[in-house]
Amino acid sequence: MASSIPLASIQLNSATISFDDRFTLSEVDWTIEPDQHWVITGANGSGKSALAATLAGIGDIEAGSIEGLPERVGLVSFEAQAELIAAELKKDDADIMDVVSLGTPVREMIFDYCRDVELAEELVEKFGLAPLLERAFRKLSTGETRKVMLVRALANEPALLILDEPFDGLDVDTLAMLQAHLAAIVDHVPMVLVLNRFDEMPDFITHVAYLDKGRLAPAQGGRKRGDEQRGEKGRLAFTVDRKDEAAFNELYQLLHLKTTDLNVPEADPASRLPALDPGQPLVKLTQATIRYGDTLIVDRLDWTIERGQHWQLSGPNGSGKTCVLSLITGDHPQCYTNDIFVFGFKRGSGESIWQIKQFIGYVSTALQWEYRVSTSCKNVVISGFYDSIGVYTKATDQQKRVADQWLELLGMSARADQPFNKLSYGDQRLLLIARAMVKHPPLLILDEPCLGLDDMNRQLVLALIEKICEGGETTVLYVNHHTEDRIKEIDNHLTLEKHH
Amino acid sequence: MANYFNTLSLREQLEQLAKCRFMYSSEFADGVDALKGKKMVVIGCGAQGLNQGLNLRDSGLDVAYALRPDAIEQKRQSWKNATENGFTVGTYEELIPTADVVLNLTPDKQHTAVVNAVMPLMKEGACLSYSHGFNIVEEGMKIRDDLTVIMVAPKCPGSEVRAEYVRGFGVPTLIAVHEANDPKGEGLALAKAYAVGTGGHKAGVLMSSFIAEVKSDLMGEQTILCGMLQTGSILCFDKMIEEGIEPGYASKLIQYGWENITEALKYGGVTNMLDRLSNPAKIKAFDLAEELKDIMRPLYNKHQDDIMSGHFSRTMMEDWANDDANLHKWRAETAETNFEKTPAGDVEISEQEYFDNGILMVAMVKAGVELAFETMTAAGIIAESAYYESLHETPLIANTIARKKLYEMNATISDTAEYGCYLYNHACVPLLADFMKGIKSDVIGKGLEVDDNGVDNARLIDVNEALRSHPVEAVGAVLRGHMADMKKIV
Numbered sequence: 001m002a003s004s005i006p007l008a009s010i011q012l013n014s015a016t017i018s019f020d021d022r023f024t025l026s027e028v029d030w031t032i033e034p035d036q037h038w039v040i041t042g043a044n045g046s047g048k049s050a051l052a053a054t055l056a057g058i059g060d061i062e063a064g065s066i067e068g069l070p071e072r073v074g075l076v077s078f079e080a081q082a083e084l085i086a087a088e089l090k091k092d093d094a095d096i097m098d099v100v101s102l103g104t105p106v107r108e109m110i111f112d113y114c115r116d117v118e119l120a121e122e123l124v125e126k127f128g129l130a131p132l133l134e135r136a137f138r139k140l141s142t143g144e145t146r147k148v149m150l151v152r153a154l155a156n157e158p159a160l161l162i163l164d165e166p167f168d169g170l171d172v173d174t175l176a177m178l179q180a181h182l183a184a185i186v187d188h189v190p191m192v193l194v195l196n197r198f199d200e201m202p203d204f205i206t207h208v209a210y211l212d213k214g215r216l217a218p219a220q221g222g223r224k225r226g227d228e229q230r231g232e233k234g235r236l237a238f239t240v241d242r243k244d245e246a247a248f249n250e251l252y253q254l255l256h257l258k259t260t261d262l263n264v265p266e267a268d269p270a271s272r273l274p275a276l277d278p279g280q281p282l283v284k285l286t287q288a289t290i291r292y293g294d295t296l297i298v299d300r301l302d303w304t305i306e307r308g309q310h311w312q313l314s315g316p317n318g319s320g321k322t323c324v325l326s327l328i329t330g331d332h333p334q335c336y337t338n339d340i341f342v343f344g345f346k347r348g349s350g351e352s353i354w355q356i357k358q359f360i361g362y363v364s365t366a367l368q369w370e371y372r373v374s375t376s377c378k379n380v381v382i383s384g385f386y387d388s389i390g391v392y393t394k395a396t397d398q399q400k401r402v403a404d405q406w407l408e409l410l411g412m413s414a415r416a417d418q419p420f421n422k423l424s425y426g427d428q429r430l431l432l433i434a435r436a437m438v439k440h441p442p443l444l445i446l447d448e449p450c451l452g453l454d455d456m457n458r459q460l461v462l463a464l465i466e467k468i469c470e471g472g473e474t475t476v477l478y479v480n481h482h483t484e485d486r487i488k489e490i491d492n493h494l495t496l497e498k499h500h
Numbered sequence: 501m502a503n504y505f506n507t508l509s510l511r512e513q514l515e516q517l518a519k520c521r522f523m524y525s526s527e528f529a530d531g532v533d534a535l536k537g538k539k540m541v542v543i544g545c546g547a548q549g550l551n552q553g554l555n556l557r558d559s560g561l562d563v564a565y566a567l568r569p570d571a572i573e574q575k576r577q578s579w580k581n582a583t584e585n586g587f588t589v590g591t592y593e594e595l596i597p598t599a600d601v602v603l604n605l606t607p608d609k610q611h612t613a614v615v616n617a618v619m620p621l622m623k624e625g626a627c628l629s630y631s632h633g634f635n636i637v638e639e640g641m642k643i644r645d646d647l648t649v650i651m652v653a654p655k656c657p658g659s660e661v662r663a664e665y666v667r668g669f670g671v672p673t674l675i676a677v678h679e680a681n682d683p684k685g686e687g688l689a690l691a692k693a694y695a696v697g698t699g700g701h702k703a704g705v706l707m708s709s710f711i712a713e714v715k716s717d718l719m720g721e722q723t724i725l726c727g728m729l730q731t732g733s734i735l736c737f738d739k740m741i742e743e744g745i746e747p748g749y750a751s752k753l754i755q756y757g758w759e760n761i762t763e764a765l766k767y768g769g770v771t772n773m774l775d776r777l778s779n780p781a782k783i784k785a786f787d788l789a790e791e792l793k794d795i796m797r798p799l800y801n802k803h804q805d806d807i808m809s810g811h812f813s814r815t816m817m818e819d820w821a822n823d824d825a826n827l828h829k830w831r832a833e834t835a836e837t838n839f840e841k842t843p844a845g846d847v848e849i850s851e852q853e854y855f856d857n858g859i860l861m862v863a864m865v866k867a868g869v870e871l872a873f874e875t876m877t878a879a880g881i882i883a884e885s886a887y888y889e890s891l892h893e894t895p896l897i898a899n900t901i902a903r904k905k906l907y908e909m910n911a912t913i914s915d916t917a918e919y920g921c922y923l924y925n926h927a928c929v930p931l932l933a934d935f936m937k938g939i940k941s942d943v944i945g946k947g948l949e950v951d952d953n954g955v956d957n958a959r960l961i962d963v964n965e966a967l968r969s970h971p972v973e974a975v976g977a978v979l980r981g982h983m984a985d986m987k988k989i990v
Contacts, residue, residue: 100547100581100658292584331666333585336557350536353558354668373667388668392702 009033010055010160014064017054022422025050027064030209030239037204038192042211044426044454048194049077051211052162055192070160074153077164077194078425078452081149082369084109088138103136106148113152120155126177127151128318128498131295139292142365142448143169143317150178154185164194168451169365171316171481196426196454208240264467265405267440268398271385273358277344281306282359282443282475283328286339290323290332296499297323303494305443310469310476310489315496321479322364324496325445328477330356343442357387361436361474364447368425368432377423377431378403378416384435406434410460425452433461440473447479462487501612501640503810504680505711513880516711519676520884522979527692528701532559534686534693538600541566543592543614545578547658548631549605552698554585555665559697564588566595566602566618596621601690603629609820609915611635619644625683627690632717633710634916636678638813649681650691651710654700655888656896661698670699674706674888676713708885716881718807720889722920723800723875724868725897726913729758730834730906730921731928732864735936736944737839739860743941748845750945753854755844755905757861758898760854766895769976770866771967776855777862779955781948786963788863788943793871795935799927800875803920808879816919827915830922834906853947860944869894873972883975891972892979 012030025047032038032055040048053059054066056075088103106129114120124130127147132140137148146169153161163182167175179202182191186204195201201208276282283305290298298320305311315321326332327340330353340347343359361384371380373390381403382395395403407413410430420428429452436444446465450458462485468474469489478490505513535556540563542553549565557563565582569591572579582589596602596618606614612635615628622628627648635641636649643649654661656671664671673695677687688707695705733754740750764773774782806812819826834840855862869891876886900909910918942948967973 100545100550100577102577293580330558333554335586337586350560350562352532352560355560370666383668386668390667390669392669 008068010066010068010070012054012064012066015054015061015066016063017050017059017066018062019050019053019059023047023050023424024062025054025059032190032192034190036206037186037190038207038209039201039205040192040194040209040211041196041198042454044196044430044452044457045424046211047424048211049079049164049425051209052077052164052192052194053079055160055162070158072157072159074156074158074161074189075164076146076149076153076162076166078365079164081145084149085138085145085369086372088136103138105134106137106140107133109137109148110151110155114155115157116155120151123151123155123181126181127174132318135292135295141318141322143171143174146170147174147317154181158189161189161191162194163191165196165452166193167195167200169317169448169481171319174317175481196452196458198455206242208242210240263409264437264464264471265402265409267438267473268385268396268402270396270398271439273439273442276307276359276442278307280344281341282343284341285324285327286341288324288327288338288340290320290327290334290338298496299499301496305475305477307442308472308475309492310487311478311492311494312486312490313477313479313494313496314481316498319496319498321496322366322447325362325364325447325477325479328443329360329362329445354387359442360387361439361441361444362447363429363432363436363445363449365451366447368428371428371432372421375420376417377412377420378407380420380431381406381434381438384438402438403434406438410434426454426457429453430457430461433464437464437468440468440471442473442475443477444468444474445477448481449478450480450485458485501642503813504637504640505715505808506810507640508711513711516709517715517880518882519707519709519712520882520888521707522884523701523705523707525701528696528705530689530693532561532693532697534689535561535601535697538562539564539598540601540603541595541599542603542605543567543618544604544606545581546605548654548661549578549603549658550581550585551658551662552603552605552654553582553587554662555699556694556697557587558665559699561697564590564595566590566592566599568592592617592621597623599623599626601627601629601694605631607915608632608634612639612641615641615643619647622647627687628681629691629694630710632914633676633678633714634718634813636710637714638810639817643678643681645681646683647681648684648687648690649678650687650694651676651678651708651713652691652694652698652700653713654698655893664703665699668702670702672704672706673698673700674708674713676708676710678710706884706888712881712885715807715879716876716885716889718812718916718920719804719876719879719881720872720886720893721913721917722812722924723803724865724872724890725893726909726917726921727924727928728864728868729894729897729901729909730925731932732861732868733758733839733901733906734837734925734929735932736858736860736864737837737842739936739939740941740945741838743945745941745945746845746847747842749847749849751839751842752844752847752849753858753945754839754861754901756849756902757854757858758865759895759902760851761858761862762865762895762898764855765865765869765891767980769891769973769980770869770970771973773862774866774967776852777859778856778948778953779960780950780953781856781859783955783959783963784943784948785859785863785866786967788860789866789870791935792863792867792932795931796867796871796928797875799924799931800871802927803924804875804879812920812923816916819919824915827919827922830926831910831918834910834922834925837906840906856947857945859942859948860939863943865894870970870972877971883971884979887972887975887979891976 010032012028014027014029016026018024040051042048056073057069110120129147183204281304285301285303288298288301313321323332327335328342336348342356345351371389375390379391382399383391385399386393407416433449449461465487466489469476540561542549542565545565553563565587567578567589602618604614624646630651631653633651653674654671661671675691675695677691695701737750737754741747761773764776774785777785872890873886877883900912
């Protein structure tokens with residue numbers, strides 16, 4: 001291990017940091033000592049990722065100061081991941097030359113970047129990335145992309161590791177491997193983790209910072225606790241030493257607020273779908289196979305989804321979960337070379353993709369990446385009626401009313417007209433979940449819906465899914481890694497194996 | 501083969517040039533019905549070929565790809581593009597005889613060879629589709645009488661054609677029917693269905709003619725779109741260096757300047773672009789543009805005349821036959837210009853600064869757009885076509901310069917555009933030599949040195965009136981209105 005603990009502490013002194021016009025962290029006082037490992041937590045939109053990114057030198061310091069930031073920081077976050085993907089897609093635009101660009105291979109993404117080549121090779125093996133080295137980075141699945149990000153951060157001899165939701169989207173084996181690796185390097189690198197779930201907090205974490213609306217804030221209750229400091233302008237900074245059990249538990253409670261009286265907004269009666277034949281299954285895949293070149297992703301899968309039969313789909317990263325889903329949604333080009341029957345259509349028999357999509361509500365990380373249009377939060381919900389990214393048709397008043405009800409449910413009414421792309425990752429995710437549910441689709445596909453959500457919103461989303469399962473109109477197809485996120489109504493399970 | 505345009509009477513020529521109409525949504529009520537159940541075979545699997553094919557298939561149509569045997573045997577990229585996306589791929593001999601519609605999506609230069617290979621294999625009464633009319637109009641390719649010939653041209657790069665479709669939208673698309681080849685009168689129905697299949701009908705479809713498309717496209721691309729931006733880049737950069745501006749700054753101001761200022765053009769035409777300047781700077785830009793228009797008008801006329809007479813395409817085809825000797829020479833020369841060789845500096849330039857310090861660039865865009873528009877309409881091209889091939893496309897080309905300078909622009913545009921761009925540049929740089937002698941860093945590099953922004957009221961009113969009453973602004977307002985209605989979100 002070549003990197004060594006920096007001697008100096010990192011200090012934020014009444015620092016106000018802005019991120020374009022998206023977000024501002026206000027007057028943060030915070031000290032990270034070289035031998036400390038921190039978790040940053042707080043509600044969605046509270047600024048957790050922004051605070052973490054600050055340590056990587058991102059954001060403009062408007063007031064105060066930040067001292068002691070090391071030069072080489074390893075950063076893994078959804079934002080950084082999305083940025084890398086966006087950069088790759090931008091290269092793709094170069095195809096005005098009428099050449100279809102192939103994108104940067106994983107090998108280049110890792111080995112042209114990492115300083116510690118040996119460690120990079122070791123991690124590539126451990127994370128199972130070896131067979132993917134020649135694949136284009138942008139062709140990887142969400143989880144695989146994440147692993148590449150992790151290798152890049154870990155093997156670049158960082159003087160500080162910033163891991164924003166590092167465990168989300170990883171399968172069980174990889175998760176264990178990563179946690180073991182982190183535990184092994186605690187004495188060499190200080191770490192700052194952003195975690196939405198307390199139950200994922202590694203043992204080596206020494207301190208917790210709780211953020212509220214862009215400030216390091218006190219938990220409610222008023223009792224002086226932890227390492228409470230009063231900033232010069234009277235703002236409070238709230239951090240907890242893990243050894244302080246009382247303060248720690250109070251924070252845990254705060255993040256476990258339950259929602260009550262949950263009602264799913266009605267569908268729009270005017271947006272009626274064509275009737276489906278009740279005697280036919282919603283989906284029937286026969287010997288479904290997906291391959292890229294010589295790589296087999298899905299091997300002869302038979303799968304029938306009957307109406308009202310809720311399914312959970314699981315499997316390790318790269319086992320083709322998202323691929324299988326996109327065969328159903330019609331987003332995978334190989335849906336035309338397989339024997340697929342959906343909503344009464346045999347795929348490739350002259351149906352259009354919009355005739356399929358009208359029956360489906362869908363949310364996934366890939367969708368969130370693709371949702372790159374400048375539009376308002378409300379329109380994102382409304383776009384669920386049209387299965388579009390952005391809205392290109394005049395919405396009816398009734399559709400707008402339904403969208404308002406969803407915004408209310410998510411506590412986002414005040415932000416209805418704000419631009420979607422300025423929201424935090426977690427808030428965007430909530431809106432996309434509403435978008436998927438808004439029309440009460442016959443088939444609701446939720447591909448790791450809780451990625452990036454804090455504990456409270458995760459509870460909200462899980463409760464919504466349960467309600468929708470109970471409602472009877474919608475069949476739910478649910479992908480997740482976390483065993484504790486099981487939905488009680490879902491009793492059918494399909495586990496995919498990895499083939500490469 | 502004789503130039504087709506030149507075989508027509510003047511009356512017919514004018515009639516064809518005047519074709520261009522923005523179509524109503526209601527005209528697409530039949531969707532893809534005219535193509536339902538028909539076999540569509542795409543030739544060429546580059547970005548346009550692949551992405552159009554993906555859209556058409558997702559619209560419920562039957563699409564396959566015909567490639568040359570060596571592309572299949574060697575598993576070239578085009579073969580991979582098609583097979584990995586689950587399309588049927590075969591040779592011309594295997595697939596063309598089964599096709600109801602053959603989509604020729606190869607580069608212009610290959611058209612004669614491709615069409616000669618494909619035509620004998622096509623079945624009686626089938627349809628041949630182009631995305632550019634050069635082969636028919638300029639090369640005079642004669643298509644078998646029983647075949648229907650149409651054009652469907654999405655006005656965006658292939659990746660965008662796909663990305664917009666997947667979002668549930670589309671890109672503006674031009675369609676046309678070659679009237680000499682419409683034996684069953686079904687050309688328009690097929691072209692409309694094709695436009696629906698690629699999603700174009702959601703973003704706006706222009707009904708044009710092969711001739712109007714070719715003559716306006718050639719004129720636009722070689723003058724304002726590529727030629728003017730290339731000449732402007734070279735002259736503005738050299739002037740800034742001469743005036744002692746830091747080279748990195750000068751390089752960046754130009755590389756990203758075209759994109760920034762033409763973004764304003766895209767939203768609100770020439771008027772809005774000039775309105776982004778302070779009043780004294782606006783008047784300055786206006787005066788410079790007037791001067792530029794006077795100097796460059798004979799050059800624009802010459803380009804338009806050479807395009808109309810067929811002189812341009814004839815000389816270019818001679819260069820094709822000569823292994824592109826001129827093209828390669830000019831391409832190498834462009835790579836050696838100071839602007840091209842100086843990387844953009846690591847300096848912050850705000851969006852407004854691109855206007856304030858790039859007054860001459862604004863003037864050049866204004867002069868080029870208006871001249872191209874005036875010249876095209878004076879030659880009988882209808883205002884709608886002239887608008888699309890001048891003002892509308894300028895920001896698209898400016899984006900390519902922002903990516904990787906002139907190299908990227910010239911690599912990105914068609915061979916025809918690149919050839920015309922160099923022709924223009926060779927004539928325009930010396931033409932502006934005297935004009936450039938009078939230019940100082942106040943209009944390029946530093947911004948006006950004024951104590952306050954006061955101007956004479958009467959003069960400002962005159963300038964604003966002149967800007968707003970130019971015919972390109974009138975037609976632009978209407979067409980941008982149509983597009984905005986469609987794109988506008990709720």
